Amino acid sequence: xxxxxxxxxxxxxxxxxxxxxxxxxxxxxxxxxxxxxxxxxxxxxxxxxxxxxxxxxxxxxxxxxxxxxxxxxxxxxxxxxxxxxxxxxxxxxxxxxxxxxxxxxxxxxxxxxxxxxxxxxxxxxxxxxxxxxxxxxxxxxxxxxxxxxxxxxxxxxxxxxxxxxxxxxxxxxxxxxxxxxxxxxxxxxxxxxxxxxxxxxxxxxxxxxxxxxxxxxxxxxxxxxxxxxxxxxx
Numbered sequence: 001x002x003x004x005x006x007x008x009x010x011x012x013x014x015x016x017x018x019x020x021x022x023x024x025x026x027x028x029x030x031x032x033x034x035x036x037x038x039x040x041x042x043x044x045x046x047x048x049x050x051x052x053x054x055x056x057x058x059x060x061x062x063x064x065x066x067x068x069x070x071x072x073x074x075x076x077x078x079x080x081x082x083x084x085x086x087x088x089x090x091x092x093x094x095x096x097x098x099x100x101x102x103x104x105x106x107x108x109x110x111x112x113x114x115x116x117x118x119x120x121x122x123x124x125x126x127x128x129x130x131x132x133x134x135x136x137x138x139x140x141x142x143x144x145x146x147x148x149x150x151x152x153x154x155x156x157x158x159x160x161x162x163x164x165x166x167x168x169x170x171x172x173x174x175x176x177x178x179x180x181x182x183x184x185x186x187x188x189x190x191x192x193x194x195x196x197x198x199x200x201x202x203x204x205x206x207x208x209x210x211x212x213x214x215x216x217x218x219x220x221x222x223x224x225x226x227x228x229x230x231x232x233x234x
Contacts (some may be wrong), residue, residue, distance in 0.1 A: 041184040059127055
């Protein structure tokens with residue numbers, strides 16, 4: 001009687017190579033900056049100060065000029081272009097500036113045209129709802145509302161965290177800065193370990209979690225193994 005031929009893992013080697021071959025492909029985001037350059041690329045500096053609000057499209061602001069009520073305004077809407085219309089000064093850019101920075105800019109314009117020593121205060125009357133989009137290899141991709149101070153890790157938590165097939169060193173943030181599109185790549189494993197800062201996210205950001213074809217290949221092989229009796233020797 002012929003002895004049964006042992007079924008060894010080597011018999012499945014061609015299938016394993018096929019399943020994992022995609023893992024040899026290059027990163028899907030090789031051109032995006034990483035490390036320190038990543039933080040510079042998406043201009044996170046204005047939001048790093050605790051409690052500072054960066055004015056955004058849809059916000060409403062109050063502008064007060066000391067002893068010059070006619071030069072101020074209440075509940076000014078930051079329009080879709082990021083501008084506000086001020087009495088005597090006309091339209092000016094507001095989105096992307098802190099309240100203090102906008103106040104200093106208004107004071108400078110008044111100093112050049114109307115007043116010797118203007119004192120200007122800008123306050124937030126009503127904040128627009130800020131949302132981000134989280135896509136890719138997360139458990140629950142979608143659009144999420146955020147508050148000032150939200151970070152990349154908290155954004156991933158809103159999406160129920162990266163899946164097992166995620167590339168943790170290929171987490172991308174895309175952002176519009178002064179009308180141009182910017183992007184950067186972050187390593188979440190380094191951030192979680194405290195070896196890299198956790199970048200703040202802003203309204204309008206898109207977070208994309210990369211996909212590991214190599215890990216998916218391993219999972220496909222493991223799913224096939226019970227059916228094919230892989231690792232079983234008779």
